[in-house]
Amino acid sequence: MYEIFRLEQARSRLRPGDVSAAVRLWKDYVHRPERLLWQDYDWDDVHWQCCGDPFEARALLDTVMGALSPRSARRLRAVVGRFDAVRDRP
Numbered sequence: 001m002y003e004i005f006r007l008e009q010a011r012s013r014l015r016p017g018d019v020s021a022a023v024r025l026w027k028d029y030v031h032r033p034e035r036l037l038w039q040d041y042d043w044d045d046v047h048w049q050c051c052g053d054p055f056e057a058r059a060l061l062d063t064v065m066g067a068l069s070p071r072s073a074r075r076l077r078a079v080v081g082r083f084d085a086v087r088d089r090p
Contacts (some may be wrong), residue, residue: 003072007064021066022057029054030087052061 008014061080065073 003068004064004076007067011067018060021052022060023083025052025054025057026061026080027083030083042081080088 003020005016007020008016008088059079061076065076068076
């Protein structure tokens, strides 16, 4: 957590809490019912304009994992990986 805090302080494009917000947004997205996920895929979701795009959040998490130390990146990857597994489940 401290390393993420330092990263958010050091990078001008990140604000405090951006990484946790991205994790929360991705988690909420992958746990949506499948019918809503298909609707998001077929049509644009208007809520993304106000509440954040989950795919941008996931891309941010990839960038952050690349900037962290291997140990911290592994821990964050484990958390994000659980949500990715939910999304990839048939």
